[in-house]
Amino acid sequence: MFTVNDIGKNYKKKMVLNHISLQVAPGECIGLLGINGSGKSTLLGILSGGLRQDHGTYSFDEPDNTVSFLPQENPLIPELSGLDNLKLWYSGRSAELNSTYSLSILKKLGVDAFLHQKVSTMSGGMKKRLSLAICMLERPDLLLLDEPLAALDLLCKKGILDYLKEYTGNGGSIIVATHEEDALSICNRIYILKDGLLQEANGADYAAMLRA
Numbered sequence: 001m002f003t004v005n006d007i008g009k010n011y012k013k014k015m016v017l018n019h020i021s022l023q024v025a026p027g028e029c030i031g032l033l034g035i036n037g038s039g040k041s042t043l044l045g046i047l048s049g050g051l052r053q054d055h056g057t058y059s060f061d062e063p064d065n066t067v068s069f070l071p072q073e074n075p076l077i078p079e080l081s082g083l084d085n086l087k088l089w090y091s092g093r094s095a096e097l098n099s100t101y102s103l104s105i106l107k108k109l110g111v112d113a114f115l116h117q118k119v120s121t122m123s124g125g126m127k128k129r130l131s132l133a134i135c136m137l138e139r140p141d142l143l144l145l146d147e148p149l150a151a152l153d154l155l156c157k158k159g160i161l162d163y164l165k166e167y168t169g170n171g172g173s174i175i176v177a178t179h180e181e182d183a184l185s186i187c188n189r190i191y192i193l194k195d196g197l198l199q200e201a202n203g204a205d206y207a208a209m210l211r212a
């Protein structure tokens, strides 16, 4: 179980997150909806350890559980090939990179087909799949995804969603910030982030809740 307790964040005097609490069980996918600027990326950034909260805590029940974060902007180096990006990420850990587990992830996400291509010549979908593969190779217990389906074609979306369903089916947990209805289809619970507060959507009209 991953527990978020009373997280708060201000940027100077602007309050972005206010008393955010949440629990994610193994195998659960939580959807995070909110208008642009509502604080979704800020919350994921804090939970990934990249940003510091003003107050509150987050933790796993099991202390050795791990988190991987797929940010909105791809974190790849454009001048390098896919393989060189992976090698850079996993420098000093080549045995891990060459393990059967890693090779199976690359195959499942279809990344093996373009590993030798330079990132700058890859499509948005290819870069997204490569970035997701880099996250998955860490064998995370919790995956934080910021807009994983943005600007992807239907086939690529389906491939990624199928992969994420398999991941939660095997006990992985996800928190996904998204504007895409497709991504909501794999969520067990959906929350709206508005005015710094998190409210469970409970099958409501999301658009109306975002407007209200």
Ligand SMILES: Nc1ncnc2c1ncn2[C@@H]1O[C@H](COP(=O)(O)OP(=O)(O)OP(=O)(O)O)[C@@H](O)[C@H]1O
Pocket: 011, 016, 034, 035, 036, 037, 038, 039, 040, 041, 042, 043
């Ligand atoms: N480093 C920063 N300094 C000051 N304000 C910031 C900073 N980062 C984000 N903000 C502000 O915090 C608010 C929340 O931003 P955030 O990126 O978390 O929203 P979001 O819900 O992810 O938006 P989007 O849907 O557009 O990605 C916005 O008003 C933004 O301008």
